Amino acid sequence: MKNPFESFHQVGGRKREIPLDKILQSKEETLSKILNGYEHLLKNEAKDLVWLMQYSTVIKAYSIAEKGLEGIEYTAEDIEEFCYALDRSDQIPYLITGPAGVYISALCNYAKEEEITLHLRDLNVKVNLTGYRLPPNKKLIVEGNVGDFTGIGLDGGELIIEGSGKNYTGAGMKRGKIIVRHNLGFNTGHGMTGGEIIVGGRIKGLGKIVGGKIFEREHLVFPNEGVKPFYF
Amino acid sequence: MDIEKTIQKVWPKVRRKHLFPQIPLPKVIEGGEEVALEIKSKQLLISNSFFEKLKDVMEGEEIVEAILDHGITHYMYCPWDFHTHLTLYNEAKKVVRKKDLAQRATTCFMDVVADTYCVKGKDTKIPNLYKNLHKTGIHEVLTSLYEKIWGVNLGSRGHDERINRLSRIPYLERKKWEESIKKFTKVIQDILEEELENEQESPQRRPNPLGEHSLDNYSLEEIDRGLREFASAVEDLQEFKETVEDLKEELEEQGYATGGMGRGRGNPIDANLLYYMKLAESYTLPIRKLPIEKMGDLHPHSHMPWEIGKPFADIDIWTSFGKIIPGITQIWKKREGETFGELEGTPDCLIIIDSSGSMINPRERLSYAVLGAACACNAYLKNESRVAIYNFSDALRGNKIILDFNHEKERIYQAICRYFGGGTALDLEDTQYLLSRADNPDIFIITDMQITNLEKLIEFFNQIQNRVTAVHLGHNVHSTRFKEGTEKRKNISLFNVKEKEDNPKIILGKIKEYLSSTSEWG
Amino acid sequence: MKDGYYQERIRGVYDYISNNLYLNRPDIEVKGEHFNSAIMFGLLTCLNGGKELIIGEPGLGKTTSAEYVGSILYRYPLGVIWGSEVSGHPEQTEEKIIGRPDLGELNQGKEKVVWSNFAQIPVKVVDEINRLPETKQSMILNGVDRGNWEYLNEILINDEYCLFATANYQDRGTNTIIAPLIDRFDFLVESRHPGPNIAFTIGKEARLNHPLRHPQSEKELHQVLRGNKPHEEKMALAEEICDLYGEYMKENLGVEGLNKEERRKVKEEMMGISFDLDANAFVRMVLAELSFCHRYGQKRSVEACEEGCHYTGYLCHHIKNCASNRLPISVRNYSQALAWFLEDDEVDLEHIRLAIPYTLAHRIQWKDSYLSKKEGEGRNDPFQIYLAKEATEEIFQRYNEQREYLLEALAVGNKAFIGEEISPLDGDHPIYEEIKKDIGAKDEKSL
Structure with a gap:
C-alpha cells in the first residue's frame, strides 16, 4: 500500500518547549506519585473502602503513609493539588476522609517548607485528621473548613484553620498551638495534655481535658473555675 | 518608517504565521501612549502614540508584530468567541464577586493564555514588548509570571509564592480553562482589590497596556450567539442573570435589547426573558408549513422506454419518432398530481x-x-x-x-x-x-x-x-x-x-x- | 512565456465580466483581494474542468454567469452555449439531453445516433437541474461524472468539459437533486443579489446585440456540430472556428480566452502545485471529522451516533452521511486552481479554507437537531453554505490548537508506516484514531 504519510517525512522533531511545560509535567508526575502513595495506603488500610477510626489504626496508617512518601519531592502546592484531585475523583483512589487526612498530615509534616498554606475553601469534603502530629517549627495554615479530629496528637507545630472545625479538635495534643478562626464542635481538646487551642467563634463542647489551654472568643475556657483538668 | 507602512510590511508575514486569520488589515488610531491596541469587532486598531513612544527602545516592526501577535491570538485562540469570554468572566466572578474585579481578572487571564500560546508556538516579539512595558501592580506580577513560564528575562522580580502558584496553571489546556481561571483569580485577587481601592482614592488608573477586553471586541451577531450558547451552558438561571445584569449597560450601549439586535437603545434588557429566549432558541423546530396532498388525477410526468406488453395508449409519438421498436419507443410515465392542502399554514x-x-x-x-x-x-x-x-x-x-x-x-x-x-x-x-x-x-x-x-x-x-x-x-x-x-x-x-x-x-x-x-x- | 501570463489573461476575463456583463458585489476575500464568488469560481470551474452547482433566486444571474464565463474562456459564442443548454423540466427527454436516432438512417432500419450539442461541446449548462425528475437525473449521472454519454449502444466521450447546473433553493414545487448526482458536483455557489445600487444600473446600457454573440461563428459551429464527422474531427473543426471567435473577442472586447492547448497547459500547471504541510494536514482533519465513527468504524447514513459518545463535540456527531471520495478531489482541484490563479507557489491554508465550504455545502446532510440550533443565526450566505463555512472554521479552530501535535502525529505515522518501531501519538481528535488504523496500530477487524 502507498504510504499516505509520505509528505510528512520532513516534519521536525518535537515542538518547542517552554519552562511552563516542564513545570506542568513535573507537577503531574509528583501528583501521580503522591496518589500512588495514597492508593497504597488504601490498599493496606481500607480494602473495602471502610476505615475504622481508632487510635491504633491512625498510628498504623500514618506509618504506612510515611513509607509511601519516601523519596517524593513535593511542595505545599502539590499537597493542595492532591486534595483537589481527590475531591474531584470519581474513580480509584477514592477520598476516604480518615486515611486521606492522615496522608495529608504526613505530607505536611514531611514537606520542605516550614510554613504551609493550603487553600481548601472550594473542597467539597471536609477532611478529617488535618494537622495530625504536626511537629515543632511547622506552621500549617488551612483556608477553609476542616472535619473531625483536627490537630490530634499535635506535637509542637502551629495549626491555623481559617474556617471552622468539627468534633474532637486537638484531641490528645501534647504541645503547640491550634488557632481556629470560626467555630468548633463537641469534645474539643479531649485528652489533650498541653499546648493551646484558640477559637475565634464558638465551641459547642469541650472534651475531657488533661492539660493545656483553650480560649473561646479571647476568654480562657480551660482551665477555669467551671472546667477543671480531667485525670484519666 | 511610519506605523502605517510598518503595518503594511509586517501584515502578510503575521497573517501567514497565524495561519491566515479572517480579519481585515489593522488600522492606526491616534490613541494614547499607554494602550497599544483596541479591538472593535474584528478590527485591530493600533495606537500611533504608543508606537511612537516605544520606538526609542524597540524596532518599529518588532513593536507592530508583537502587538499584532497578541491581538490575533485573542481572535484565533483565547477567547476565540464571546461565549468563551462570558464563561471565563462567569468563573472569575464566582471567585471575586465584583464585576470590575472579575473583568480585570478575565482580561489578565486571557492575556496570559494568548501570549503564552504565542510564545510557545510562534516566533514572536511579545517578550521584547513586555520587557519594555511598565511593570507595576498586577502587570508586575504577570511579567514575573512570564519570566518564569517563558524562561526569558523581562526585568521583573518578586512575588515568588504567588508566581509559584500561577506557574502551575495549565494555561494552554482549553478544557481546563474554567478551573484554571478560578485558580488564577484566587491568586491575584488581593492585588486586584488593592488596585481597585487605590483607584477609588485617586481615580488615575494604569490601563492594561495591551488593551482591555470588552463587548466592543465583538459584533452584535457574535454577542447574540454567545448569549445563546452561554444560556445553554450555565447551570442555572441565576448564573446567566448575574452575568447579563453585569453587562447590561454595555449590551444596551451596543444596541442589544431583549428582543434581539438593533441600532441604538431598545427596551431595557430583562435578563430573565433573555435567558428563556436564548435557551429556547437552542431548541428551535423545523415545522412543515404547507402539507402537500395528493389530488387523485394523473398527469404525464416523465418518459420511460416502451416494452412489449405495456399500453400503447401511453406512447409518446413525438419522442418515439413514429416507431414501435422496443428501446426507441417511449411511453409517458404518469404521476399523481400534488397540490398544497387546504390548511393554510400553521394555525395560531x-x-x-x-x-x-x-x-x-x-x-x-x-x-x-x-x-x-x-x-x-x-x-x-x-x-x-x-x-x-x-x-x-x-x-x-x-x-x-x-x-x-x-x-x-x-x-x-x-x-x-x-x-x-x-x-x-x-x-x-x-x-x-x-x-x-x-x-x-x-x-x-x-x-x-x-x-x-x-x-x-x-x-x-x-x-x-x-x-x-x-x-x-x-x-x-x-x-x-x-x-x-x-x-x-x-x-x-x-x-x-x-x-x-x-x-x-x-x-x-x-x-x-x-x-x-x-x-x-x- | 513569462510567469503569470495565463493568470493575467484570466484576470482580464474576470475584469471584463465583472465590469460589463455580470455586475455584482465582491463577496469573498483571499490574500487581501476581493472577488465575486460566482464569477471567480465559475472561472476556476472552467479552468479545472469542474462541476459547479449555482443556486439563487430566480433572475439573479445563475445561468448567465455560467454562460459568460464558459463562452469567453472556451471561446464559444454565446449563441452556441444557449443552443446547447439543457433546461430542467419534468417532460425533458433523453433525446434532447444526450442524443436521438438519426431518423433517415432509422427509416432504413439502421441505428445511428445524432448527439446533442450539450453532449458534444465542452461547456455544459443545465438550467434548473432540480426540476428534472429523478429518472432523468440518474440518466445524466455518468455524463456529468466522467463526460461519457451513452445512447443506443453508442458512446461519446468528452476529453475535456466543465459543467454548470443551476437550481432554485430547495423548496416546494421542485424535486430535490438525488444524492449520487449532488455528490458529483464539486462546488456549490450562490449567485447573489447585487444590492439595489448595482441592480439599478443593470440593463441601463441595454444593447441590441449581446457582445458575446457572433452569428457567423455560431452558424458555422452549429453546422460542424450537426455534421456527420466523427466527434474528434468535429471538435478539431470547432476549435478552428473558436480561434476566429477568440480573435474577434480580443480585438473588439479586449478579452482573451484560452485555446484547447492553453487550457491543457494551465491544467497541467495547476496540478503541479503542491500542498504545504498545513493545508495537507488540515484537509485530513476535515475528512476525519466527516467520515469517522468511533462506534461503527466509519460514518454511515443508516447508523445513528451512540448516546454519550466521546466524540460528541466533533462534526461526525452533527452529520448523517459520510464524506465521499469525491470530496477530497474537489477540494484539491479547486484549491490548486485558486492558488494558480493567485500565482502562489503552494496551496496553503487560506486557499483551502476558502474552497472547502463550497465543496462541502451541498454534500453534508446535517442532523435536524443541528439545523435547528443554527437556523436562527444571522448570516450572509445561504444556510447550507453558512453551515459549511461555520463547520470549516470550527475544525480550523481545532487545527490551530493541535497543529504542532498533529503534524508530529502524521510524521510518526510516516515513520511507523515505513517500519520504524515507534508508537503512534494519542490525541483528542478522530484523526489520531485514523492514523493508528493506517499503521496497523489499531486492528480494524478486532470487533
Whole structure:
C-alpha cells in the first residue's frame, strides 16, 4: 500500500518547549506519585473502602503513609493539588476522609517548607485528621473548613484553620498551638495534655481535658473555675 | 518608517504565521501612549502614540508584530468567541464577586493564555514588548509570571509564592480553562482589590497596556450567539442573570435589547426573558408549513422506454419518432398530481401556562414549564402564526394574564414569564374568549394539573375540536384524572413528564410530530 | 512565456465580466483581494474542468454567469452555449439531453445516433437541474461524472468539459437533486443579489446585440456540430472556428480566452502545485471529522451516533452521511486552481479554507437537531453554505490548537508506516484514531 504519510517525512522533531511545560509535567508526575502513595495506603488500610477510626489504626496508617512518601519531592502546592484531585475523583483512589487526612498530615509534616498554606475553601469534603502530629517549627495554615479530629496528637507545630472545625479538635495534643478562626464542635481538646487551642467563634463542647489551654472568643475556657483538668 | 507602512510590511508575514486569520488589515488610531491596541469587532486598531513612544527602545516592526501577535491570538485562540469570554468572566466572578474585579481578572487571564500560546508556538516579539512595558501592580506580577513560564528575562522580580502558584496553571489546556481561571483569580485577587481601592482614592488608573477586553471586541451577531450558547451552558438561571445584569449597560450601549439586535437603545434588557429566549432558541423546530396532498388525477410526468406488453395508449409519438421498436419507443410515465392542502399554514396557538404556587418561579430558577411554553411559542411564531397567552394562577380572583393573539415575541415572553404563585384555577370564559379570537387555534397547556376546577377543564376540552397538547410536570392523581377524562379524545395529546429536565425535549418532539401531521387533524 | 501570463489573461476575463456583463458585489476575500464568488469560481470551474452547482433566486444571474464565463474562456459564442443548454423540466427527454436516432438512417432500419450539442461541446449548462425528475437525473449521472454519454449502444466521450447546473433553493414545487448526482458536483455557489445600487444600473446600457454573440461563428459551429464527422474531427473543426471567435473577442472586447492547448497547459500547471504541510494536514482533519465513527468504524447514513459518545463535540456527531471520495478531489482541484490563479507557489491554508465550504455545502446532510440550533443565526450566505463555512472554521479552530501535535502525529505515522518501531501519538481528535488504523496500530477487524 502507498504510504499516505509520505509528505510528512520532513516534519521536525518535537515542538518547542517552554519552562511552563516542564513545570506542568513535573507537577503531574509528583501528583501521580503522591496518589500512588495514597492508593497504597488504601490498599493496606481500607480494602473495602471502610476505615475504622481508632487510635491504633491512625498510628498504623500514618506509618504506612510515611513509607509511601519516601523519596517524593513535593511542595505545599502539590499537597493542595492532591486534595483537589481527590475531591474531584470519581474513580480509584477514592477520598476516604480518615486515611486521606492522615496522608495529608504526613505530607505536611514531611514537606520542605516550614510554613504551609493550603487553600481548601472550594473542597467539597471536609477532611478529617488535618494537622495530625504536626511537629515543632511547622506552621500549617488551612483556608477553609476542616472535619473531625483536627490537630490530634499535635506535637509542637502551629495549626491555623481559617474556617471552622468539627468534633474532637486537638484531641490528645501534647504541645503547640491550634488557632481556629470560626467555630468548633463537641469534645474539643479531649485528652489533650498541653499546648493551646484558640477559637475565634464558638465551641459547642469541650472534651475531657488533661492539660493545656483553650480560649473561646479571647476568654480562657480551660482551665477555669467551671472546667477543671480531667485525670484519666 | 511610519506605523502605517510598518503595518503594511509586517501584515502578510503575521497573517501567514497565524495561519491566515479572517480579519481585515489593522488600522492606526491616534490613541494614547499607554494602550497599544483596541479591538472593535474584528478590527485591530493600533495606537500611533504608543508606537511612537516605544520606538526609542524597540524596532518599529518588532513593536507592530508583537502587538499584532497578541491581538490575533485573542481572535484565533483565547477567547476565540464571546461565549468563551462570558464563561471565563462567569468563573472569575464566582471567585471575586465584583464585576470590575472579575473583568480585570478575565482580561489578565486571557492575556496570559494568548501570549503564552504565542510564545510557545510562534516566533514572536511579545517578550521584547513586555520587557519594555511598565511593570507595576498586577502587570508586575504577570511579567514575573512570564519570566518564569517563558524562561526569558523581562526585568521583573518578586512575588515568588504567588508566581509559584500561577506557574502551575495549565494555561494552554482549553478544557481546563474554567478551573484554571478560578485558580488564577484566587491568586491575584488581593492585588486586584488593592488596585481597585487605590483607584477609588485617586481615580488615575494604569490601563492594561495591551488593551482591555470588552463587548466592543465583538459584533452584535457574535454577542447574540454567545448569549445563546452561554444560556445553554450555565447551570442555572441565576448564573446567566448575574452575568447579563453585569453587562447590561454595555449590551444596551451596543444596541442589544431583549428582543434581539438593533441600532441604538431598545427596551431595557430583562435578563430573565433573555435567558428563556436564548435557551429556547437552542431548541428551535423545523415545522412543515404547507402539507402537500395528493389530488387523485394523473398527469404525464416523465418518459420511460416502451416494452412489449405495456399500453400503447401511453406512447409518446413525438419522442418515439413514429416507431414501435422496443428501446426507441417511449411511453409517458404518469404521476399523481400534488397540490398544497387546504390548511393554510400553521394555525395560531393559545398557550395556557400555570404559574401557581406549586410551579417554579421562572425568575428564580429554570422553569421547565416556561421553557416548554417558550419553545412552543418559537415554533409557532417562526411559522408566521400568532400566539396568545393565558397565564393563570387563581384566575377567578384576577391572578391571570390574557394576551391576545399577536406576533410580538417580547410581549409574549413577558406574559409567559409572569409568575403569580397563588392558587390554581382557570376561568374558562377567558379561554373561550381567546379561542374565539382566532380561527380554530391550537392549544398548548402546561401545568402540574393541580387545578381546582380540573373537572370543568376536562369537560371543556371534551367539547372542543381544537388540537390540544397538554403537558404536565410530575405525576399525581390530578394528572391521572386528566388522562382518564380525556383519553377518548383524539385531538388531545397528553405528555407526562416524570423528570422535569426531560420536559423541553419531549414537548418539542411532539410539537414537531403533530404540527407536521395533517391527516389525523385535518 | 513569462510567469503569470495565463493568470493575467484570466484576470482580464474576470475584469471584463465583472465590469460589463455580470455586475455584482465582491463577496469573498483571499490574500487581501476581493472577488465575486460566482464569477471567480465559475472561472476556476472552467479552468479545472469542474462541476459547479449555482443556486439563487430566480433572475439573479445563475445561468448567465455560467454562460459568460464558459463562452469567453472556451471561446464559444454565446449563441452556441444557449443552443446547447439543457433546461430542467419534468417532460425533458433523453433525446434532447444526450442524443436521438438519426431518423433517415432509422427509416432504413439502421441505428445511428445524432448527439446533442450539450453532449458534444465542452461547456455544459443545465438550467434548473432540480426540476428534472429523478429518472432523468440518474440518466445524466455518468455524463456529468466522467463526460461519457451513452445512447443506443453508442458512446461519446468528452476529453475535456466543465459543467454548470443551476437550481432554485430547495423548496416546494421542485424535486430535490438525488444524492449520487449532488455528490458529483464539486462546488456549490450562490449567485447573489447585487444590492439595489448595482441592480439599478443593470440593463441601463441595454444593447441590441449581446457582445458575446457572433452569428457567423455560431452558424458555422452549429453546422460542424450537426455534421456527420466523427466527434474528434468535429471538435478539431470547432476549435478552428473558436480561434476566429477568440480573435474577434480580443480585438473588439479586449478579452482573451484560452485555446484547447492553453487550457491543457494551465491544467497541467495547476496540478503541479503542491500542498504545504498545513493545508495537507488540515484537509485530513476535515475528512476525519466527516467520515469517522468511533462506534461503527466509519460514518454511515443508516447508523445513528451512540448516546454519550466521546466524540460528541466533533462534526461526525452533527452529520448523517459520510464524506465521499469525491470530496477530497474537489477540494484539491479547486484549491490548486485558486492558488494558480493567485500565482502562489503552494496551496496553503487560506486557499483551502476558502474552497472547502463550497465543496462541502451541498454534500453534508446535517442532523435536524443541528439545523435547528443554527437556523436562527444571522448570516450572509445561504444556510447550507453558512453551515459549511461555520463547520470549516470550527475544525480550523481545532487545527490551530493541535497543529504542532498533529503534524508530529502524521510524521510518526510516516515513520511507523515505513517500519520504524515507534508508537503512534494519542490525541483528542478522530484523526489520531485514523492514523493508528493506517499503521496497523489499531486492528480494524478486532470487533
